[in-house]
Amino acid sequence: MKPVSKYFCLPLFILLVGCNTPNQTIHDSKLKACESVCVVRVDCHQTPELTSFAQRAQELANDLAPKITKLLGEKKFPHFKIVFKQNTAWGSDGLVPAYARGHTIYLSADWLSKYPDDFEMNLAHEMTHVIQGYSAKAPSCWTEGIATYVGFKLGYTNTLNCAECSASLPHYTSGYNCAGALLLYIEAAHGSALVRQLHTKLQQGLYSDSFFAEATGKSLEQLWTDFKQTPPFTSAAAHRLELEAWLKSPGKKSVAETMARMAEFLRTQPGGAFTADAQMFLIDLANKDCLPGFAGTGPAGLAFERDDLNAPVDFPISRIIHFLKKDDRFRYHYTVVKESPQSAWKLSKSWRTNPDGRILAIVQK
Ligand SMILES: [Zn+2]
Structure with missing residues (x-):
């Protein structure tokens, strides 16, 4: 499919x-x-x-x-x-x-x-x-x-x-x-x-x-x-390839630098600015040791569902963010909601799944 x-x-x-x-x-x-x-x-x-x-x-x-x-x-x-x-x-x-x-x-x-x-x-x-x-x-x-x-x-x-x-x-x-x-x-x-x-x-x-x-x-x-000179090669594809080239380039990248580059990439996608903000909200929670599932450690990577790259921008806005943990095959998912342009993001649900998407545990509801 x-x-x-x-x-x-x-x-x-x-x-x-x-x-x-x-x-x-x-x-x-x-x-x-x-x-x-x-x-x-x-x-x-x-x-x-x-x-x-x-x-x-x-x-x-x-x-x-x-x-x-x-x-x-x-x-x-x-x-x-x-x-x-x-x-x-x-x-x-x-x-x-x-x-x-x-x-x-x-x-x-x-x-x-x-x-x-x-x-x-x-x-x-x-x-x-x-x-x-x-x-x-x-x-x-x-x-x-x-x-x-x-x-x-x-x-x-x-x-x-x-x-x-x-x-x-x-x-x-x-x-x-x-x-x-x-x-x-x-x-x-x-x-x-x-x-x-x-x-x-x-x-x-x-x-x-x-x-x-x-x-x-x-x-x-x-x-x-x-x-690549024709319209079917979109600017979104070009942005993604630029990000991949940077990730593969020589030199060690810090987690913070990598997350920032990913947020920059996300902001080039439809609705991506809100997705990037939601992501940064959760990373901030992790830095404060308040992100369920990440006690004492921060996310080592992000996963996006494809729909996340063309996400709606009508309020209330919600995003599901998927984090990966170092040396851990599970995926950690978070639903965050922003009710209005003035309101802050709120964590509404978090859960953990196998790589095949089967839910193992609801961490917070
Ligand atoms: Zn096929």
């Missing part, structure tokens, strides 16, 4: 979102390509309340299959199965909207209840993974980039799903929308067969970055440089 893996983090070390699809898909040799009806089964026994979604899924999947097949230059779409689960967890990414494993697509009921409009987009994305069947060597940025590209070509774009690089997906190596936008750009500039050729190379396990030079006459890095 898209924006999809849920977290991206900007701790002292940068932890980027992973992929909600395995690099190595599991093939079921018993599944055969189909002529017309491609969904072999829709299983919603774990979520009987989603029967209407299940019916839609079957119809939609059969409508999408020939379109995706054509876009990628394939002959037939394989049989596959759709399973609705209450929630879908994917490795260290935690809860994700959906994922594909071999010829089975798993869709999250929890996600659908929150974001029903994402349904078609998620299904198209995961169906693309079903037909990809890429070699284990395929870079995940192209696996995800092509799945997102297919969504763009089928019209699944909206204000939250744009064909562009953003603060959360700033580089083509981030995959998803940024890689998808780069592919749209290259295709427009160098011919419509490019993505189909890339798809074939990835399936054959023959991909290397030289593919782009052979197909277009320009290296991948040159194409990326050209693309």
Whole structure:
């Protein structure tokens, strides 16, 4: 799915979102390509309340299959199965909207209840993974980039799903929308067969970055440089890459300096000034030894949910801030509220979760 893996983090070390699809898909040799009806089964026994979604899924999947097949230059779409689960967890990414494993697509009921409009987009994305069947060597940025590209070509774009690089997906190596936008750009500039050729190379396990030079006459890095001059490479993406370059530059950075640079970055994002203020309010609490969960120590890093980078600015404003602790795999979450422009931030709730998002303890309510 898209924006999809849920977290991206900007701790002292940068932890980027992973992929909600395995690099190595599991093939079921018993599944055969189909002529017309491609969904072999829709299983919603774990979520009987989603029967209407299940019916839609079957119809939609059969409508999408020939379109995706054509876009990628394939002959037939394989049989596959759709399973609705209450929630879908994917490795260290935690809860994700959906994922594909071999010829089975798993869709999250929890996600659908929150974001029903994402349904078609998620299904198209995961169906693309079903037909990809890429070699284990395929870079995940192209696996995800092509799945997102297919969504763009089928019209699944909206204000939250744009064909562009953003603060959360700033580089083509981030995959998803940024890689998808780069592919749209290259295709427009160098011919419509490019993505189909890339798809074939990835399936054959023959991909290397030289593919782009052979197909277009320009290296991948040159194409990326050209693309960065176009509107889909947003200023938000540029700010994020500048921050990453600073974090990776030689020289030891203090926690305070790093937090300040992150706050500076946040202030360049929509609604980010309030998010940065909320963050500094909590760090101030930590410095006074008053932040639940951080007795005697301060946060070692921050994690943002993607929505935090395009946050509302209407009062009362609330923000959820996610902190990381040194040598600690858990995440510490805080809801803070600012009732009006004049009022101070207040801590309203704090809780601790596993990396997969499951709540372990409510620290303060
Ligand atoms: Zn994916």
